[in-house]
Structure formats: C-alpha cells, structure tokens
Amino acid sequence: MRIGELAERTGTSRRLLRYYEEQRLMAPGRSMNGYREYDESLVGRVLQIRGLLEAGLPTRVIQQILPCLETPRSIHIPGATPETIAILEREHDRMSARIESLTRNRDAIAAYLGAVRAERADPADLADGTRHAPDGRPHSA
Template identity: 55%
Template sequence: MRIGELSRQTGVPVRLLRYYEDQGLLRPDRSANGYRAYEPADVPRVTQIRGLIDAGVPTAIIRDILPCLDDPGTIVLTDPAPGVIAALEQHRLMIDARIQCLSRNRDAISRYLRAIDSRELAG
C-alpha cells in the first residue's frame, strides 16, 4: 500500500509516517517509480509506534525495542543496547505517574458531573 493509504488506515499523518521512516522505525520498500510501498503488517506497527510515542517514549528507544515487539502479543527477548533498560524503567515510572494524574482528574470530573446531576434532580 502507499503512504496515503497507511495514513488513512492508522490515522497518522503522512508527515509523521515519513518522520518514522527517517528515525528508522519504518522501512518501506520502494517501487520502481520511487513510491513507498508498505505492507499490511505496517498498520499495527504504526499503531504501536504511535502508542509508545503518546506514552512519552522517545523514538531512539522505540527503535531499540521495536524488533522485540514485531508481534504485538509476543515479546522476543534480545540483548538491549546500553542504557535501554534504565530508560524504559524511567519511562514506565513516568507513565505510571501520568496514569495516576489522569485517574485523579477523571475522578474529579466524575464527582463534578454527579454534583451537577444531583443539583438538577433537586432543582
């Protein structure tokens, strides 16, 4: 598939797909006319890349761990590059902190909405 189709299927802008390629996260084939040619397997890969980036994991670390995550349900153990384990542990702590913050905010919004609902029912 071409880059536009991959963009449509994943919701990731073409510009970001090119950036992922520049960062070594995607390696599309090139057709005779020079167009990028993506495989269907690139759809879940792009989704996984996007999720890791959204979680705050830098592309350098994603590049190191992607070979271990080729099948989203299976982890293949490889020897990580120096510093990758420490960086992943740090990002896991950051993700945990974000989850806690989001949970607190969700709970506060829920309490606010319940208060509004009970006020409307009483009024």
C-alpha cells in the same frame, strides 16, 4: 496501500511517515515502479509508534523495543545498554505516575458529574417520564 492512505488512516503526515522509515521504525515494501507500498499491519505499527513518542520515548529506544511489542512472548533485546534500561525504567515510572494522575482526574470528573446530575434532578418529574419546566408546567424531555 500508498503513503497517502496510510497517512489518512493514522492521522500522521506523509513527512512523519518518511521520518519513521528513516529511523528504521517501519519498513514499507516497494512496488515494481519504486513506489512505497505499505502493508495493512503498518497502520497498527504507526499508531503504536505515535503512542510511544507521545509517552516521551526517543526513537532510538522505540526502535529497540518495537520487535518485542509485536511478539511479547519472545522478549529479548540483544545489546540493551544500561542507558536504554535506565530510559525505559524512567519512562515506565513516568507513565505509571501519569496513569495514576489520569485515574484521579477521571474519578474526580465522574464525581462532579454525579453531583451535578443529582442536583439537576427535578423531584417533580413524573413516573411516566414527563418533566416539568421551572415554572411547573409539564414539557417533553
């Protein structure tokens, strides 16, 4: 596929896709006329890169860990520096804290919605599904 299609399918600008290529985060092929040709697998790769960037990882770390994310059974990072390990540990802790916060917020919203729905439930609702308007007259839901 061409860069425009990849951009559309991933919601990523063409400029950003070229940047990912410059950073060696992905490598499109080239057609006979020199145009970039993007393989179908790069859709998932771009979405994964975007997710890692949104999580706060720098591109130099993403470049090192992307091969491990494609084949988790063969995780091996040759030359992982203490700096890279520290960054990954820090990001892992940060992501875990974010997940915990999101989970608490999700649960609080669910509890709020449950309370609102229970409060709005009209005891005058009939078994046949007919609901009553505030003035007591039946109306359709």
